[in-house]
Amino acid sequence: MCPSKTPDGEQRGWIIPIGGAEDRESRRRILKRFVQLSGGRDADIVIIPTASRKADTGSRYEELFQRLEAGRATVVDFVDREDGARDDYLRRLETATGVFFTGGNQLRITTILGGTPAARLIRTRNAHGVHVAGTSAGASVLSEHMIAFGKEGSSPRAGSVRLAPGLGLTNRFIIDQHFRQRDRLGRLVAALAYNPYAIGIGLDEDTAAFIGPDNTLEVEGSGAVTVVDASELQFSSMADVSQSQAVCLLGLRVHLLVAGATYNLHTRIASPGSLVTEKT
Amino acid sequence: MCPSKTPDGEQRGWIIPIGGAEDRESRRRILKRFVQLSGGRDADIVIIPTASRKADTGSRYEELFQRLEAGRATVVDFVDREDGARDDYLRRLETATGVFFTGGNQLRITTILGGTPAARLIRTRNAHGVHVAGTSAGASVLSEHMIAFGKEGSSPRAGSVRLAPGLGLTNRFIIDQHFRQRDRLGRLVAALAYNPYAIGIGLDEDTAAFIGPDNTLEVEGSGAVTVVDASELQFSSMADVSQSQAVCLLGLRVHLLVAGATYNLHTRIASPGSLVTEKT
Numbered sequence: 001m002c003p004s005k006t007p008d009g010e011q012r013g014w015i016i017p018i019g020g021a022e023d024r025e026s027r028r029r030i031l032k033r034f035v036q037l038s039g040g041r042d043a044d045i046v047i048i049p050t051a052s053r054k055a056d057t058g059s060r061y062e063e064l065f066q067r068l069e070a071g072r073a074t075v076v077d078f079v080d081r082e083d084g085a086r087d088d089y090l091r092r093l094e095t096a097t098g099v100f101f102t103g104g105n106q107l108r109i110t111t112i113l114g115g116t117p118a119a120r121l122i123r124t125r126n127a128h129g130v131h132v133a134g135t136s137a138g139a140s141v142l143s144e145h146m147i148a149f150g151k152e153g154s155s156p157r158a159g160s161v162r163l164a165p166g167l168g169l170t171n172r173f174i175i176d177q178h179f180r181q182r183d184r185l186g187r188l189v190a191a192l193a194y195n196p197y198a199i200g201i202g203l204d205e206d207t208a209a210f211i212g213p214d215n216t217l218e219v220e221g222s223g224a225v226t227v228v229d230a231s232e233l234q235f236s237s238m239a240d241v242s243q244s245q246a247v248c249l250l251g252l253r254v255h256l257l258v259a260g261a262t263y264n265l266h267t268r269i270a271s272p273g274s275l276v277t278e279k280t
Numbered sequence: 281m282c283p284s285k286t287p288d289g290e291q292r293g294w295i296i297p298i299g300g301a302e303d304r305e306s307r308r309r310i311l312k313r314f315v316q317l318s319g320g321r322d323a324d325i326v327i328i329p330t331a332s333r334k335a336d337t338g339s340r341y342e343e344l345f346q347r348l349e350a351g352r353a354t355v356v357d358f359v360d361r362e363d364g365a366r367d368d369y370l371r372r373l374e375t376a377t378g379v380f381f382t383g384g385n386q387l388r389i390t391t392i393l394g395g396t397p398a399a400r401l402i403r404t405r406n407a408h409g410v411h412v413a414g415t416s417a418g419a420s421v422l423s424e425h426m427i428a429f430g431k432e433g434s435s436p437r438a439g440s441v442r443l444a445p446g447l448g449l450t451n452r453f454i455i456d457q458h459f460r461q462r463d464r465l466g467r468l469v470a471a472l473a474y475n476p477y478a479i480g481i482g483l484d485e486d487t488a489a490f491i492g493p494d495n496t497l498e499v500e501g502s503g504a505v506t507v508v509d510a511s512e513l514q515f516s517s518m519a520d521v522s523q524s525q526a527v528c529l530l531g532l533r534v535h536l537l538v539a540g541a542t543y544n545l546h547t548r549i550a551s552p553g554s555l556v557t558e559k560t
Contacts, residue, residue: 155460155484155504155536180435183463189536204435204526224435224526235552237538246484246504246538250550254508254532256435256469258517261528270530272515 003144003170004127011213013098013131015169017143019177019203019223020103020136024064029259030208030221034133035068037210038098045073046096050112051104051137061102084116093121098131101138107148109141110164119167126169133208136177144171145198150187159243161187163194172215172265173199179226180204192230193238193247199265200228207259215265218273219257227263227270229253283424283450284407291493293411295449299457299483299503300383300416304344309539310488310501314413315348317490318378325353326376330392331384331417341382364396373401378411381418387428389421390444399447406449413488416457424451425478430467439523441467443474452495452545453479459506460484472510473518473527479545480508487539495545498553499537507543507550509533 006012014037022030035043045065049058058075065073076089083089093099099122101109113119126132132142140146146166151157163174176188179202188200201209204223211217219225234251241247257263260274286292294317302310315323325345329338338355345353356369363369373379379402381389393399406412412422420426426446431437443454456468459482468480481489484503491497499505514531521527537543540554 155506180463180466183460185465186460222526224528226435234550235555237552237555240555246502247536248504248538248541248552248555249536250541250552252534252536254534256527256529256532258526258528261530270514272517272528272530275515275517275520275528 016133017139018135018208021205101134103136106137156190196230202226296413297419298415298488301485364398381414383416386417436470476510482506
């Protein structure tokens with residue numbers, strides 16, 4: 001389940017995790033940008049409401065995208081594992097320019113879609129330039145290592161987070177959403193402490209990380225994206241503590257990015273981006 | 281209200297902010313260490329319950345310290361500003377080996393004691409070797425710049441925190457308490473964003489920072505101390521945003537320290553301390 005290879009001469013599509021509760025009524029900056037990226041009036045968006053148990057989740061996004069003048073936006077609802085191999089669903093994904101995962105429970109997405117032809121196709125299509133966005137639970141599943149569940153509001157404890165394989169569009173980062181609203185820094189940091197290779201991305205509500213083909217992340221929305229870089233970690237007690245004990249982690253690098261700011265997932269360099277340009 | 285100068289040949293007393301809700305029943309590691317530092321059977325502890333509005337706060341700590349076999353532990357309750365100049369109270373502070381501020385509201389301490397002879401005396405005595413501890417609100421007041429109040433659970437916003445002058449035993453750090461339990465990272469970071477000179481110290485409940493005469497901080501208790509070092513900050517949008525906007529801060533250094541780990545407030549170097557020694 002490694003990310004699919006992008007063929008020479010092509011560009012990977014954008015990967016767009018959203019922190020949940022994105023603005024759907026007024027400026028709708030995040031959804032609007034997703035529609036524009038996907039082609040605007042030529043966009044062909046597949047909405048996957050599999051994470052949600054509510055019957056109208058998909059149709060509500062259909063309306064939202066139509067009001068934003070997306071060319072086409074229709075629901076493809078995978079409700080059991082057999083759906084992951086349905087020809088009509090796979091054909092729909094073949095022609096899409098954008099894929100959107102709604103919120104709900106991320107384990108519903110991975111248990112239903114994990115390992116199916118549909119999951120493989122989404123990875124391949126992303127490698128060929130199709131943009132894939134997800135909000136809340138739909139954001140968590142985008143990466144290779146997914147936070148399945150975890151405790152909120154405490155310092156990182158060895159047992160405070162559980163990882164599961166996600167859809168694997170990328171393995172560069174681990175995502176958590178509703179970040180400051182639900183106080184999830186502890187569990188994100190605990191996830192990184194297992195293996196500091198990945199970069200932690202904590203998304204506030206109504207805030208998205210637009211991750212381009214060059215792995216530069218740009219922030220959109222009203223809140224902040226918290227980037228936790230554990231690559232310079234001097235010390236971690238993770239391997240030596242019991243489940244309920246607080247973990248000692250020395251040398252984390254943290255950036256709080258708002259709309260306009262960028263972070264390069266390759267070089268691990270943060271930049272104020274257009275925040276500085278706007279000032280001058 | 282700068283910290284008092286420590287005379288040549290003398291050592292400043294320890295400064296001991298505690299995150300609140302310290303264990304008072306079982307191992308009582310924090311209170312025990314404070315009693316021992318203050319002289320154990322020779323300790324003479326002054327308890328200042330001024331932050332609290334509960335009548336029995338002081339007497340409960342008297343009992344606690346007596347059960348821990350402190351030589352002497354009595355309440356000095358400053359209830360109005362005139363008390364800050366009372367001879368009997370000042371004499372009590374003159375002979376104390378340790379001073380302990382209870383929890384409550386930090387603005388009660390600063391409005392009643394700020395600028396009084398008692399506040400000056402506590403600073404001088406600390407410079408001469410008397411140890412000063414405080415829990416919860418009592419921890420917040422120890423430093424020069426005190427978080428008076430602020431919003432919880434959000435990313436740092438320009439208006440999410442209000443500072444007030446504290447008792448000023450030190451100006452090296454800004455303290456916040458009940459840290460992870462009340463999700464106060466955002467407001468601590470906002471406080472640092474005003475001026476990255478200070479080091480942010482976020483204390484979990486039942487967790488204390490024992491800050492020695494050499495400005496090395498040692499952690500005691502069951503939780504973590506979050507140290508936020510903004511000295512390498514690359515960018516802050518604090519000066520350019522409106523009160524409710526999220527602040528962009530790039531390049532924070534964060535350490536999560538547990539019991540045994542240390543942090544030097546001069547060199548800004550974190551160390552696992554006895555965590556490594558214990559392993560071998």
